[in-house]
Amino acid sequence: MNNPEKIKVPGSHVPGPEKLYEKRKGVYPQKIDGPFRRFKWFVMFVTLTIYYGTPWLRWDRGPYAPDQAVLVDLAHRRFYMFGIEIWPHEFYFVAGLLIMAGIGLFLVTSAVGRAWCGYSCPQTVWTDLFQHIDRFIDGDRNAQMRLAKAPWGPQKIFKRTLKYSIYLLISFWTGGAWIMYFADAPTLTHDFWTGQAAPVAYATVAVLTATTFLLGGFAREQVCIYMCPWPRIQTAMLDEKSLIVTYKDWRGEKRGSLKKAEKSPGEYGDCIDCNQCVAVCPTGYDIRNGPDIACITCGLCIDACDRVMKEVGRPRGLIDYATLEDNKREAAGETPRPVWKTILHLRTLIYLSVWGGLGLALLFALGTRNHTDITIAQDRNPPFMLMSDGSVRNAYTLKLRNMESRPRKMEVAIEGLPGAVMWSEDMPREAAARKIVRDVPADEIDTMRAYVVVPEGARSQKFTFTLRSLDEKGESDSGQTNFEAPGSEE
């Protein structure tokens, strides 16, 4: 029907049909071992442990708050992270963390290139995990390729079913782990399996299972090459001073097998064209073509090439982490700069200072924040009220915020406004005073009506409500508001 072979790029004058669509070429990365592979194992272990395990950590906050160490409690609008509790009005802490994460990516990119992409990006980690499962079920690269080409038969059906089931299981576990961050994990797990969890929990798990299954099981490197914006941003951030995986063409070219090199010594470089670097690449890229979006700088080709170089008795590092500048310098016979010099260049230091400054500012704000807060809303309808003794009353709705996870006594007081006294909705007017003590429940906002009355002859003026916690902390907050009184009219 819609045959792409028939479509021709207008004006390209290339004879014959040209494809605008390229079918995905399967990537079947070969097993490899080496320092970078081990580092990748390590990062995968750490990141997956953090992801799957964090919701199960407990953190005692006393009887008035949940005991889950990391909890995004959307229902009650609280965000818990170990000893820190964030209220919705303090969301700037979360925003700050997100900005830090963004600048952190810049920082990492500036210092060590696409290390995020190569090791700790979830897409990379899960793709890596799924590729291990491929090898576990289908065998290594060649077996996988054979199986892919093989016609459908009992064995292929069995292997595919088994593999996709494992994919699904991991995807389900991944989706299931995500929702644990939003509710008490043990309770939610129980509710989930007994059908009592909220529909949104099932929907979230279903969606995340599907995305993990598709993105990790099938889309894989296409996410990095076609979908992800980050590689595109990074191309603007990388320059000849950036640490990236570099094929040292001056040393490798011209490529030739060992036999050829034996026949005509001197003509060929160190690269024996064994294609091992391509075989192990998780995105199927040939690093010898130079830097590219497809290279996520995981270093597996370095492991592969180093092993081959060792076998053929040539020095390691034909493919290596190096800046393009150093590559040129090395080609010219100079010694490359030490890696720490590469890392500590000006741009990196600027990112580091911005990132660190932001972090310190957040920490400072976190350390000095007030756990007591008052907001005042004055009644507008009616703005003031004449009482039978001629005094004038204004009404206010006060919100007293107790951000500690324990009940506290708090004192609300009028500052300014001579002669004024107040009472609240739950006390008699006779008990009116300039100060009222309230019991504010743990981790809650206490809403209080304050009726402020000023003796006859009051004038409109500004005054202040102050709130003080009657505990060893003695925190306080205050807010200014207006007192309205009738004007000159009788």
Next chain:
Amino acid sequence: MTDIKHDGPRIDEATGVETVGHEWDGIEELNNPLPRWWILSFYACILWAIAYCIAYPAWPMISSATQGVLGWTSRGELAKEMQAQEKERAANVAALADMPIEQLPGNPALMRAAVAGGRAAFKVNCVQCHGSGAAGSKGYPNLNDDDWLWGGDLKAIETTLIHGIRQPGDDQTRFSQMPSFGRDGILTPAQVSAVTNHVLSLSSKAKDSPAGAQLFAENCAVCHGPAGKGMREFGAPNLTDAIWLYGGSRQDVIASVTNAHAGVMPAWGNRLDPVTVKMLAAYVHSLGGGEDFTEQAAPAAPATPAEQTNEQP
């Protein structure tokens, strides 16, 4: 401008695709088929539309639209939501129905629910006279203040609400009648002026005279009390305070004495259910001027156990 060639479709050389056979100023269109995903979505939309027309009200007819086999209506949806709301409130409504209003302050949660319900009912039934902020206006009492004609505790407010003020046909309605002293010739204009002076003197707004005091004692003290402090049995306002329902200027008071006022309020017991009336009473009481219930409530509710409940002393 349009130049349609009639030699029909031909195969385009460059692409090998058939043209549609039309030409517009030299521009031809290739007859590429629609993408399969697009055409399938299109068919799916058609199927959906047909199913929708069958299932839901869709086609306008002469008097109404087609009904749809699912029987869905927007009114039905509203009724369902209202029912759900009612179900949610059922517990509170039942508790309020059973509880004598004097005991309401003993149950702060129920009190809050009642105040919230009353606020909503007030907006529908009461704002027309008392204003959206319950601040009233001339002749319509302000419900926020601490001045009550017929009593400001929960029970008194509830009674006023149920039976109304000066409602014929309700034998428990709040009733009193001030004579029109001037209009009916009970007092001469000079006497009206003198008694007005006395009334204003009670809140130090005018100079009193012995004649005025004498007239007040003879004509007004029966209801307003010898000191002018008012009397709630008759809804007689306190004349010594700062609040004047019909205005506190000399002219206003002369007008009141001459013609008398007799404000009315509907008997809401005939129009609203007892629970809504209780909610309204709770709301009005909560506006800042509510008084404590002082009578002994216990004998009134022997059936309900212990919890005799005025929170405040």
